[in-house]
Amino acid sequence: MLSVLSVVKRANLRPVKIALGQINPTVGDFDGNLRLAEEALAAAEAAGADLLVLPELALSGYPPRDLLERAAFVQAGMRSLDRLVARVGCGPAGRSAAVIVGFPELLPESPVGRRIANSAALIHQGRMVSVQRKSLLPTYDVFDEWRYFEPAQTVAPVEFAGRRLGISICEDMWNDGDFWPRRLYREDPIEKLVAAGADLLINIAASPFTLDKRHLRPRMLANVARHWARPLVFVNQVGGQDDLLFDGSSLALDARGEVIARAAEHATDLIVVDVDAGCGTVRPLVESDARSALDALVLGTHDYARRCGFTGALVGLSGGIDSAVVACLAARALGPANVLGVSMPSRFSSDHSRSDAAALAAALGISFRTISIEPMFAAYLEALAPAFSGRPADVTEENLQARIRGGILMALSNKLGALLLSTGNKSEIATGYCTLYGDTCGGLAVLSDVPKTLVYRIAGEINAERAVIPQSTLSKPPSAELRPDQKDQDSLPPYDVLDAILEAHVERGLDSEALKAAGFDPAVVADVMRLMRQSEYKRRQLPPGLKITGKAFGTGRRYPIAQAFRG
Numbered sequence: 001m002l003s004v005l006s007v008v009k010r011a012n013l014r015p016v017k018i019a020l021g022q023i024n025p026t027v028g029d030f031d032g033n034l035r036l037a038e039e040a041l042a043a044a045e046a047a048g049a050d051l052l053v054l055p056e057l058a059l060s061g062y063p064p065r066d067l068l069e070r071a072a073f074v075q076a077g078m079r080s081l082d083r084l085v086a087r088v089g090c091g092p093a094g095r096s097a098a099v100i101v102g103f104p105e106l107l108p109e110s111p112v113g114r115r116i117a118n119s120a121a122l123i124h125q126g127r128m129v130s131v132q133r134k135s136l137l138p139t140y141d142v143f144d145e146w147r148y149f150e151p152a153q154t155v156a157p158v159e160f161a162g163r164r165l166g167i168s169i170c171e172d173m174w175n176d177g178d179f180w181p182r183r184l185y186r187e188d189p190i191e192k193l194v195a196a197g198a199d200l201l202i203n204i205a206a207s208p209f210t211l212d213k214r215h216l217r218p219r220m221l222a223n224v225a226r227h228w229a230r231p232l233v234f235v236n237q238v239g240g241q242d243d244l245l246f247d248g249s250s251l252a253l254d255a256r257g258e259v260i261a262r263a264a265e266h267a268t269d270l271i272v273v274d275v276d277a278g279c280g281t282v283r284p285l286v287e288s289d290a291r292s293a294l295d296a297l298v299l300g301t302h303d304y305a306r307r308c309g310f311t312g313a314l315v316g317l318s319g320g321i322d323s324a325v326v327a328c329l330a331a332r333a334l335g336p337a338n339v340l341g342v343s344m345p346s347r348f349s350s351d352h353s354r355s356d357a358a359a360l361a362a363a364l365g366i367s368f369r370t371i372s373i374e375p376m377f378a379a380y381l382e383a384l385a386p387a388f389s390g391r392p393a394d395v396t397e398e399n400l401q402a403r404i405r406g407g408i409l410m411a412l413s414n415k416l417g418a419l420l421l422s423t424g425n426k427s428e429i430a431t432g433y434c435t436l437y438g439d440t441c442g443g444l445a446v447l448s449d450v451p452k453t454l455v456y457r458i459a460g461e462i463n464a465e466r467a468v469i470p471q472s473t474l475s476k477p478p479s480a481e482l483r484p485d486q487k488d489q490d491s492l493p494p495y496d497v498l499d500a501i502l503e504a505h506v507e508r509g510l511d512s513e514a515l516k517a518a519g520f521d522p523a524v525v526a527d528v529m530r531l532m533r534q535s536e537y538k539r540r541q542l543p544p545g546l547k548i549t550g551k552a553f554g555t556g557r558r559y560p561i562a563q564a565f566r567g
Contacts, residue, residue, distance in 0.1 A: 015276045016161045019044035019052045019097065020261065022248040022269040024239035026307055027061030028073065030080040034059065037101060038087055040270055044097045047272045050161060055204050055237040056102040056134075056170050057118065059084070062206035062237060063244070068104060068116055068148040077104045081121060081128075089126035098124035098160065100167060102204050105131065107150060114150040120167050120204050122158055130158040134169035135189040141556035142208065142244060142547070145171075155189050157198040166190065166198025166230070170205040173234070179223040194228045200275060201230050206237040209247035209296055210550050211289050214265070217249070222257035229255045231275040238268055240300035241307075243544045243554045247296060254278050266295040290457035293548050294329070297446060297458075300546040301421070302333035304444050310419040312338040316409050316439070317360060317368075319343075319353030320478060322423040324360050324469045325455055326446050328462050330421055336365035340418060343370045344405045346377055356470045363468040373404045380404070402438025410441050419443045422543055427452040427495055429542065429553055430502050431528065432535025440542055448545025449552040451499040452478070493524050501528050507551045511567045529566075536561045 021040035025033040037054055044052040056062055059080045060073070067073045081103045089096045105119035118134040133152035137145035155172075157164035172189040174180075190201065201224070207217065225232040231254050238248035252261035252273040261273035261280030273280025286292045305313060313330045317323050330339045341361040345354050354370075361368035380400050388396075413420040422442030424434045426449050434440050447455060459469050478495075492498055501520055504510040505528075510518065515525045539553045540561060551557055 015274050016051060016163065017047070017049045017272050017274050018233055018252070019047060019049035019270055019272050020233065020235045020250045020252065020263055021052050021054045022235060022238050022250045022263045022271075023054060023058060024246075024268050024303070025055070025058050025061040025237065026239075027064050027241055028067060029061065030059065030076045033061060034080050034083055037084055037099070041087065041097060041099060043270050044272070047270075049097045049272050051098045051100065053202060053204060053233060053235045054099065054101040055235055056120075056206040057104060058101050058204075058237070059103040061241065062102075062246075063143075063241065064104065065144075074104050074106050074116055078106055085121075085123050085126065085128055088123040096125065098122065098129075100202060100204060102169065102206075105133065114148065116149055117152070118145065118149045118169055120169055122160065122165070122167065124160070129160070130167075132156075132158070132167040132169070134172060135187070136171040136175060136185050138171045140184075141551070142554075143171075152189070155192050156196050157193055164197050164199050166193030166196075166201045168193065168201070168203045170203065170207055173201075173203045173205075173224060174220065176220070176224050176227060178227045179220055190224060190228065194230065199230060201225070201228070201232040203232070203234045205234060206246060209245040209266075209548065211293060211548055212550050214247060214249065214289070214292060218251060218259070221251055222253055222259075224257075225253040225255060226257035231255050231260075233273070233275070238266065238299075240303035240546065242304070243547050243552070245296045245300045245546055245548065247292075252280055265292060266299045288461065290454065291461045293450065293454065294458050294461050296548055297329050297450070297546055298332045301329055301444065301446055304544075304546075305334060305419050308419065308443070310417070310443075312340070312416065312418040313421050314340040314342060314409065314412055314416065314418045315421050315423065316405055317341040317343050317357035318423075319350075319356035319360075319473060321455055321459060321469075321473055322425050322447060322452075324356075324473050325459050325462070326421050326423045327360060327364060327366065328459075328468060329446055331364045331366055337367075339364070339366040340412070340416070341366050341368045342409060342412065343368070344373045344408060345370070346373050346401050348401075352472055352476070356473045359470045360468065360473070363466075363470075371408055373401060373408070376404050377401055399435045399438060402435035406435070406438040406441035413443070421446050422448075424448060424542075425450050425452050425455050426549075426553070427492070427498055427502065429539060430506065430535070431492060431498070431531040432538050433492060433531075434538065436538050436541060440538065442543045445543045445545035448542065448554075449548050451502065451549075452495040453499045493528065497521075497524065498528065501525060503549075505529075505532075506553075506557075507549055513567075533566075 023036045060077045105117040120132045122129045135152040139146045157166050175185045175188050233252045235250045237246040249265045250263035260278050262282045263269040263271050264283045271281035315327045343357040420442040422445045425447040516522045
């Protein structure tokens with residue numbers, strides 16, 4: 001490991017202002033993404049910036065996944081880059097900032113390796129000055145970059161305005177041996193850049209949001225800046241793309257690791273920093289994790305609906321906490337006028353659940369409709385009575401109600417062209433406390449990575465602004481109301497216990513013996529593990545969900561359905 005090097009200021013250096021362009025690109029929208037880049041460039045030039053830094057794969061959007069296997073997609077990315085190059089150097093009144101931008105690079109023909117690199121171009125005065133390729137290609141959790149990209153063979157600083165810029169791409173910054181107890185990769189591109197003389201580190205990223213990462217990432221970046229005694233500029237994508245959420249939270253740090261500029265969380269932004277003077281725009285921090293989760297889910301719901309062509313959404317309103325929170329998120333994401341809440345009472349629905357659903361809809365200003373499932377439920381029971389003869393009522397009849405409701409909501413979705421938002425939370429989905437083709441129906445599972453205890457905290461954040469969720473919804477015991485006097489806790493451990501076990505097992509990887517050693521009741525652990533195993537097939541068929549924790553049920557968790565392991 002190299003020793004910490006002091007930064008030697010070069011003679012006759014003029015101050016350089018750097019704009020951090022935190023944009024929200026859409027995968028495959030090359031014209032739209034180019035327009036965002038050009039708008040950020042115009043704003044940067046108007047602010048007097050010398051250099052605009054844009055996120056990883058900003059021209060194509062991230063993650064493009066198997067679109068990278070389409071030649072037309074990669075060629076469109078190269079054309080988009082050419083158009084941006086032509087724009088740089090044509091600023092108003094002769095003023096033109098340089099640009100660092102991420103793009104999928106088509107590599108020259110070769111008998112070995114992949115044809116595409118995850119690259120960053122430095123563009124100045126109408127020409128491409130340099131291209132730096134990503135070295136470290138992650139394959140863990142939601143990432144699968146080794147599937148598509150050829151890694152960089154070399155890294156080197158590039159001269160700009162008398163400085164030597166050490167340009168890196170996202171994961172290249174995440175392998176500092178001074179920070180991580182165990183490094184994932186055998187090389188550190190940042191160490192190589194510093195050894196080659198880089199005096200300003202710039203990292204462009206599409207770093208997905210998680211609640212843990214919003215605390216870890218700033219500490220990691222500060223440690224890199226402090227370790228190498230170099231100022232560091234980090235620019236991150238913002239927005240939702242399928243299951244992934246990107247929080248932005250771009251940063252500039254001085255050589256001591258102190259924050260000198262910070263962009264907004266969960267919002268597009270453009271801020272300017274003077275790294276020599278050690279000053280720039282500093283947006284306020286969002287202190288509460290529950291508030292950050294709320295903002296992330298609203299942004300993710302908005303972007304998912306918009307990018308899938310929906311302008312409206314509908315939610316089945318049961319009078320419970322989960323559907324209430326989803327309705328609140330939908331109203332914020334799409335506007336109350338574009339949200340429909342549907343109450344579908346049965347013989348088991350309580351009066352307070354019906355009134356709570358209506359009160360919530362009125363408080364939010366969303367449309368509201370009541371459709372009783374009782375006639376349909378009775379017809380099902382009558383039609384199935386001969387086939388069920390001699391068998392007692394059980395969960396079958398409960399699931400019938402959920403599936404009738406799912407069918408109604410999907411019919412409304414078809415007829416109205418509205419996105420159906422399912423309301424199941426992570427605690428329920430983990431244990432299979434949901435009905436396949438019933439309450440799991442929908443186009444987006446908004447809360448699928450939100451534990452039940454966090455659902456209540458998010459509800460508290462919502463009501464802290466304005467009391468829209470009825471107090472009885474917050475205080476009554478959770479119930480599916482599919483049989484008389486039913487309570488969730490009849491089938492599940494208390495949610496505070498369940499969520500603690502799930503966090504330890506799903507996110508931190510503790511097995512059954514480790515959970516018992518941590519103090520959890522062995523019988524409860526065994527029951528939760530059993531429920532998780534037997535529900536894997538359900539989770540495989542769920543709508544995509546928005547990821548906010550370190551391990552979600554989705555693309556980043558690849559468990560076999562048919563398996564016999566019991567650890």
